[in-house]
Structures are given as C-alpha cells and as structure tokens.
Amino acid sequence: MPGDGCSLTDGDRAATEHVPELGVTGPGGHSVVTGTVGLVAGSASRKGESVARQRRHVPVVLGAPFFILYAAFFLLPLVYAIMQSTQSPLTGAFVGDANYRTVFQTGGFWQGFLRMTYFSAIEVTVMLCLAAVLALLLDSRYSRGRTFFSLAYFLPYAVPGVVAAILWGFILFPETDSVFGTLHVHPLTSATVLYVLVAIVVWEGTGYNMTLYLASLASVRSEILDAARIDGCGEVRLALSMKLPAMRSVIVFTAITSVIATLQLFTEPLIISSLLPLSPSYTPNFEIYNTGFIAGNLNLAAAQSLVFGAVIIVGGITLLLATRGIALARSRRYTLIRRRA
Amino acid sequence: MARAKVNVIVVTVLLVVVAVYTILPLYWLVVASGKSLHELFATSTFVPGPAIQYGANLKHTFTWYNADFGRWLGNSFLYAGVGSVVSVYFAAMAGYLLGWFRFRGQRVLLAGVVAGLAVPGTVLVIPIYIVETRLLHIVNSYQGVILPLLVYPLGVFFMYVYSRQTIPAALLDAGRVDGAGELRLFHTVGLRLLVPGFVTLTLLSFVGIWNNYFLPLILLSKPELYPTTLGLGLWVSQLGVGGVGFGGAPPYLDILMGALVSIVPLLVVFPFLQRYVRSGILAGAFGGE
Numbered sequence: 001m002p003g004d005g006c007s008l009t010d011g012d013r014a015a016t017e018h019v020p021e022l023g024v025t026g027p028g029g030h031s032v033v034t035g036t037v038g039l040v041a042g043s044a045s046r047k048g049e050s051v052a053r054q055r056r057h058v059p060v061v062l063g064a065p066f067f068i069l070y071a072a073f074f075l076l077p078l079v080y081a082i083m084q085s086t087q088s089p090l091t092g093a094f095v096g097d098a099n100y101r102t103v104f105q106t107g108g109f110w111q112g113f114l115r116m117t118y119f120s121a122i123e124v125t126v127m128l129c130l131a132a133v134l135a136l137l138l139d140s141r142y143s144r145g146r147t148f149f150s151l152a153y154f155l156p157y158a159v160p161g162v163v164a165a166i167l168w169g170f171i172l173f174p175e176t177d178s179v180f181g182t183l184h185v186h187p188l189t190s191a192t193v194l195y196v197l198v199a200i201v202v203w204e205g206t207g208y209n210m211t212l213y214l215a216s217l218a219s220v221r222s223e224i225l226d227a228a229r230i231d232g233c234g235e236v237r238l239a240l241s242m243k244l245p246a247m248r249s250v251i252v253f254t255a256i257t258s259v260i261a262t263l264q265l266f267t268e269p270l271i272i273s274s275l276l277p278l279s280p281s282y283t284p285n286f287e288i289y290n291t292g293f294i295a296g297n298l299n300l301a302a303a304q305s306l307v308f309g310a311v312i313i314v315g316g317i318t319l320l321l322a323t324r325g326i327a328l329a330r331s332r333r334y335t336l337i338r339r340r341a
Numbered sequence: 342m343a344r345a346k347v348n349v350i351v352v353t354v355l356l357v358v359v360a361v362y363t364i365l366p367l368y369w370l371v372v373a374s375g376k377s378l379h380e381l382f383a384t385s386t387f388v389p390g391p392a393i394q395y396g397a398n399l400k401h402t403f404t405w406y407n408a409d410f411g412r413w414l415g416n417s418f419l420y421a422g423v424g425s426v427v428s429v430y431f432a433a434m435a436g437y438l439l440g441w442f443r444f445r446g447q448r449v450l451l452a453g454v455v456a457g458l459a460v461p462g463t464v465l466v467i468p469i470y471i472v473e474t475r476l477l478h479i480v481n482s483y484q485g486v487i488l489p490l491l492v493y494p495l496g497v498f499f500m501y502v503y504s505r506q507t508i509p510a511a512l513l514d515a516g517r518v519d520g521a522g523e524l525r526l527f528h529t530v531g532l533r534l535l536v537p538g539f540v541t542l543t544l545l546s547f548v549g550i551w552n553n554y555f556l557p558l559i560l561l562s563k564p565e566l567y568p569t570t571l572g573l574g575l576w577v578s579q580l581g582v583g584g585v586g587f588g589g590a591p592p593y594l595d596i597l598m599g600a601l602v603s604i605v606p607l608l609v610v611f612p613f614l615q616r617y618v619r620s621g622i623l624a625g626a627f628g629g630e
C-alpha cells in the first residue's frame with residue numbers, strides 16, 4: 001500500500017529490525033577501548049585474526065574451573081543416572097529397561113505431563129498476550145507514568161515462587177482470609193486450583209516478559225514511527241503493523257522458554273498442597289519427587305527424570321523447528337533467560 | 342485533543358488495573374505481617390489492623406522455632422552470593438577462552454556448553470542428588486549445595502558471545518606486545534570490559550539462586566542448612582500439623598513476616614536488574630535452547 005504510512009517498505013523493515021547494541025560497553029569501557037585502539041589501529045587486526053588465534057600458548061587453565069565442575073555436576077550425574085535407571089531399587093541388580101517400562105506403562109507421570117501441557121497452553125497464552133499488550137500500551141504515546149508501571153509489573157519477578165504461592169494461597173484460601181471468609185466464597189478449591197496456579201504463574205512472569213518486549217521495541221526507530229503518524233497512522237495500527245512485527249521473534253522465544261519452564265512447575269503446587277491436597281502426580285516434577293523421596297525409589301525417579309528431559313528437549317526442538325521459518329534466523333539476537341532450577 | 346485525553350484515560354485505567362493485580366498481593370503481605378494473629382483473621386484483609394506490631398512480629402519470627410530464621414537468611418546470602426559471583430566468574434573465564442582462542446577440543450567444549458543449555462534445570466536435580474549421595478557423599482553440606490550451582494552453561498555461552506562483541510582484538514594484541522601474560526591479560530583487560538555483562542548475569546543468577554527451591558529441597562534434610570525459601574516451605578508444611586507458633590496456633594504470622602523479610606534483598610537489587618534486562622544487554626548472546 002504505497003502512500004499508506006502504516007505499511008513498511010523493505011528499507012523501513014530493515015531499519016525497524018535493526019537491534020542497536022545497547023549498553024554492550026559502559027561509558028568507561030568505551031573510553032578504554034578507543035584510547036588504546038588508536039595506538040594499534042595500524043595493525044588493523046580483525047577480531048578473527050587476532051594474534052591469540054595464531055599463538056601456540058592457550059590459557060586452558062581459564063576453562064579449568066568451569067569444565068571440571070561441568071564434568072562433575074553435569075556429565076557425571078547424567079551418566080550415573082542413566083546407569084542407575086537400569087538397576088533395581090531393591091537389589092541394585094541390572095534390570096535393563098524395566099524402570100523405563102514402568103515409566104511408560106504407569107499413568108501417574110503422564111497424567112502430570114498432560115495436566116501441565118494443558119496448564120502451559122493456558123498460562124503461556126494469557127501471560128504473553130498480557131505482556132505484549134502491556135508493552136504496547138506502555139510504548140504508546142498515551143501512556144503516563146511509564147517508569148512506575150514497568151517497575152510495578154516487573155516487581156513479582158523478584159518474589160520467590162514459595163512466597164508467591166504463600167501470598168496467593170493465603171489470600172484466596174477461605175480459612176486464612178477475612179474477605180472471602182465473610183463472603184463465604186471459596187476461591188481456592190480442588191476444582192479451581194489449576195486456574196489459581198495459572199494466576200500465580202502469570203503474576204510471576206508477565207512483567208519479565210513485558211520488559212523483554214519493551215527492550216525489543218526500543219529497536220523501532222522513533223523517526224519511522226513519527227513518519228507513520230504524520231501519514232495519518234493511528235496508534236492502534238502503529239502497534240499492530242509496525243511494533244508487533246518487531247516483537248515477533250522475541251515473542252516466539254519467550255513462548256518456547258515459558259512452555260519449557262511451565263512444564264517443570266514444582267514449587268508453587270508443592271506449597272499450595274499444604275493448604276489443599278493435590279494429586280502426588282500433579283506435575284511431572286511432583287511425581288518425580290514423590291517417586292524418589294516419598295516412595296524412596298531413586299532408580300525409577302532417575303528414569304522418570306531422564307524421560308522427562310528427553311521429552312522436553314525433543315518437544316523444544318520441534319517447537320523451534322516449527323517456528324523456524326518465521327523467527328529462527330532473527331531470533332538469535334534475542335535474549336533467553338530462565339530462572340535457574 | 343479531547344480524543345487524545347480520552348485515550349490517555351483509557352490507557353491509564355488499563356495500566357492501573359494490571360498494576361493492582363501485580364501489587365495487591367505484595368501490599369497485602371506488608372499489611373498482614375504487621376497484624377496480630379487475631380487481627381489477621383478478624384480485620385479487613387487490605388486495611389492495616391488497629392494495633393500495628395511489626396517489631397513484635399519481626400522479633401518473634403527471628404526467635405521462635407530454634408531461632409532458625411536468621412540462620413536461613415544467612416544461608417541464602419551464602420548460597421546466592423557465592424553461587425552467583427563465583428559461577429559468573431568461572432563462566433567469564435571459560436567464555437573468554439572459548440571466544441578468543443582456537444585450540445584442539447575447543448569445538449567439543451563449546452558443544453558441551455550448548456548441550457548444558459539444552460537440558461532443563463530440574464531434570465538434573467535427581468541425577469545430582471544420586472551422585473552426591475552415592476558417589477561423592479556431600480549431601481547435607483554447604484559444598485553439596487554450592488558446587489552444582491557453579492555450573493552455569495548459560496553464563497558461559499553468554500560470555501562467549503559477549504566477550505567477542507565487547508573486547509577489541511587490538512586491545513588484547515597491544516597487551517601481548519607489551520608482554521602481558523594471558524591470565525593477566527584476561528584479568529586486567531578482558532574482565533574489565535566484561536563488567537556490565539558480569540553484573541547483569543550475577544544479578545540474574547543471585548535472584549535465581551535466592552528463589553531456588555527444588556534443588557536445595559532434594560540436597561538438604563538438615564533444617565540448619567536450609568535457605569530461606571525452604572525454611573518458609575517447612576513452616577507452611579506445618580500449618581496442618583498445629584502445635585507450633587503462638588501458643589499452639591499455626592505460624593501464619595511468622596510465615597508472612599518471613600516472606601516479607603525474604604524478598605527485601607531482592608527488592609534492593611531489583612531496580613538494577615530491570616534496568617539491565619531492559620537495556621537489551623542480554624540481547625545478542627542467546628540463540629535458543
């Protein structure tokens with residue numbers, strides 16, 4: 001649509017999607033760099049052809065602390081868990097795939113997995129839509145108090161899952177709350193608990209995702225937006241046809257990482273289960289915990305963990321490939337941070 | 342212009358509604374932890390009680406039940422402080438090595454780091470426990486909790502990309518011409534330029550470890566080694582049991598006051614964290630699972 005201020009030309013698009021390398025070095029860093037680069041600029045060594053690359057001396061010792069610990073607390077546990085998963089919990093004798101057959105033939109683990117798949121379909125959709133809408137609202141010219149609101153939305157990210165579950169549990173549980181208690185309303189029951197958990201997890205993560213979206217919106221050049229406005233483009237169309245495309249690849253990545261994180265849900269249902277009994281296989285990690293520590297079968301728990309990991313990795317790669325056409329190439333630029341488990 | 346004003350009002354109302362959702366539970370926490378147990382259940386939920394008693398509640402939280410709470414806070418600071426700074430330092434060294442040197446096995450190591458990214462965190466919890474209990478015999482110890490936290494593949498991968506972006510080759514070459522050793526070069530030139538990324542990762546990691554629950558729950562069974570999150574979980578798990586707390590009453594107030602105290606350190610680092618996340622400093626480093 002030539003002449004329509006809302007459509008992007010290829011040139012505009014390239015400019016819109018340009019990601020400035022913000023804050024890569026602090027002001028101090030820059031001054032250090034320019035000060036010395038001037039001295040050796042004549043040698044004009046490109047990054048890839050640094051002297052170090054041709055040198056024989058490599059300070060391998062720099063990698064030693066990480067990789068030794070990596071071997072001891074990543075490789076060794078995986079290998080050892082694979083070995084243990086083929087042994088009997090009672091005798092320690094080799095039993096082949098017996099534990100794996102138990103995983104695949106008993107329902108508990110898969111019940112939890114299905115429940116969390118349903119859960120994450122709802123939770124991730126609600127959370128990311130809310131995050132995207134908030135980012136677009138805050139980024140629009142009609143928003144006031146941006147600093148306050150973006151801080152207010154990000155705030156729950158700093159709250160541990162335990163505390164979030166305690167807060168929501170106490171507020172909504174009739175025995176601990178006077179508002180719902182006096183109204184004789186019971187918002188937290190075994191019928192609603194899944195949706196209460198959705199509300200808790202949405203509460204925890206929306207602001208974080210919104211912050212990432214806002215960061216990606218910073219790459220949309222304000223001159224282009226101004227030009228579109230002058231051409232008569234309204235804020236809503238501006239958001240939908242110019243800003244949303246700029247957020248697309250971040251949205252894809254936050255979607256995949258959020259699904260992966262949600263499938264691993266553990267702490268929040270564990271805390272809620274102190275107020276309201278939940279199935280021991282409520283989530284996959286719940287089931288694994290109960291297998292290993294309540295039933296005391298570590299060998300089966302190891303098999304469950306490995307199956308769970310394999311399913312997540314295969315599922316994650318499938319999701320990634322499915323969205324590759326739209327986003328993979330560009331999304332490499334974007335950030336991906338998860339809470340550490 | 343009148344229409345613009347209406348739009349501002351509509352947008353602001355929407356923003357306020359969501360802000361109520363995010364802030365109200367925390368506001369309730371602040372209000373409720375200043376009440377007495379009787380007021381907690383008798384007075385209006387979101388209004389402070391007639392007698393505000395933060396001091397007494399705070400004192401009780403720190404002194405009841407073997408006075409464990411202070412120790413848990415200390416443990417949290419130890420795990421999150423040591424775990425975040427040391428893991429990011431190790432990650433910076435390893436990322437810089439992979440980014441700036443080509444050597445036999447470099448690609449294998451890099452592939453190992455990426456594999457480490459791909460494995461979901463909670464999947465490793467049981468395997469780590471099995472190794473610690475059956476091979477290394479370090480469950481229920483400080484080192485048993487801290488050592489696994491020092492493996493931070495995401496940090497290594499970030500530092501691998503970030504060190505290539507941030508450190509100019511010419512600067513390293515200049516140092517070499519001046520005769521600086523590689524280790525010294527890393528610490529005097531490389532690490533200094535990595536500071537913004539280092540701080541960002543450390544903050545993220547600190548918050549992550551402070552909030553961690555599953556791994557310490559599995560690795561620790563002695564309450565004196567618990568971090569705050571586990572301690573609060575322990576108190577919550579006793580709500581149904583009764584017989585503890587104020588004259589046998591369930592420890593609601595201590596849980597709430599403890600929860601409030603436990604998020605204070607996070608609230609202190611949190612504005613910095615948001616600024617870094619928003620600055621897009623992490624953009625560019627991470628490609629995917």
